[in-house]
Amino acid sequence: MSQRRFSHAKILILGGSGVGKTAFAVRFITKRYIGDYAANTEMMYNHKLVASDITLDILDTAFDMPEETSEKHIKWTDGVVLMYSVTDRNSYQAACKIKDQVFNLRGPELPLVLVANKHDLLTARAVTEDECDNLAAEMDCPRFQISVAEGQDGVNEAVEELMVLMKRQLVKSLTQPETVVALEKKSRLYSMKKAFKKRIVRSRSDTF
Numbered sequence: 047m048s049q050r051r052f053s054h055a056k057i058l059i060l061g062g063s064g065v066g067k068t069a070f071a072v073r074f075i076t077k078r079y080i081g082d083y084a085a086n087t088e089m090m091y092n093h094k095l096v097a098s099d100i101t102l103d104i105l106d107t108a109f110d111m112p113e114e115t116s117e118k119h120i121k122w123t124d125g126v127v128l129m130y131s132v133t134d135r136n137s138y139q140a141a142c143k144i145k146d147q148v149f150n151l152r153g154p155e156l157p158l159v160l161v162a163n164k165h166d167l168l169t170a171r172a173v174t175e176d177e178c179d180n181l182a183a184e185m186d187c188p189r190f191q192i193s194v195a196e197g198q199d200g201v202n203e204a205v206e207e208l209m210v211l212m213k214r215q216l217v218k219s220l221t222q223p224e225t226v227v228a229l230e231k232k233s234r235l236y237s238m239k240k241a242f243k244k245r246i247v248r249s250r251s252d253t254f
């Protein structure tokens with residue numbers, strides 16, 4: 047996030063196969079649930095939040111992308127929605143592995159939210175609530191137990207919370223001494239460039 051105001055952010059949606067990553071992105075952007083999505087495809091959405099004038103790039107990933115692609119995405123992002131399905135144990139284990147990869151590449155500072163999806167199918171539950179809490183505690187992040195199929199509220203809450211964390215991270219990075227020095231240097235260079243341009247224009251008009 048190379049900006050001084052929170053006006054743009056990049057969100058990455060990660061998770062195992064069929065956990066509802068596309069359904070989540072589509073629900074957030076269109077408020078709709080279609081129910082049938084192209085499997086295992088990567089898609090970038092650009093979405094402007096009119097009320098707050100914030101633009102989001104949302105990258106819905108394919109689960110079986112090569113490691114170098116997932117690394118590139120993790121390095122690119124400002125925040126991660128990590129999803130699993132409560133009906134699919136493998137997807138919980140996949141989320142644990144993805145968490146390790148994210149921490150290895152970006153450390154604990156990267157804003158994250160954990161989303162346990164498909165809560166409308168609790169009769170087929172394969173991951174306990176304690177396991178959800180444990181993973182969220184390991185990641186030190188908020189967790190949301192939602193059903194993308196049943197409604198929009200949980201999806202919005204998860205994205206809004208992630209935006210709060212990303213904004214906090216931006217403020218933190220802007221107040222770090224090295225960023226302050228870099229910004230001051232940039233602003234001094236800009237003033238010098240402006241003054242120099244003014245002098246050139248003045249000296250040209252003096253000649254004619």
Ligand SMILES: Nc1nc2c(ncn2[C@@H]2O[C@H](COP(=O)(O)OP(=O)(O)OP(=O)(O)O)[C@@H](O)[C@H]2O)c(=O)[nH]1
Nearest residue numbers: 063064065066067068069081085086164193194195
């Ligand atoms: N019952 C139920 N089904 C859901 C929910 N969210 C998504 N699904 C269904 O789960 C299936 C997979 O959803 P996708 O959004 O394609 O999942 P994905 O994680 O993008 O899948 P891949 O990209 O193939 O890994 C679809 O049939 C969805 O309709 C939910 O909250 N409840």
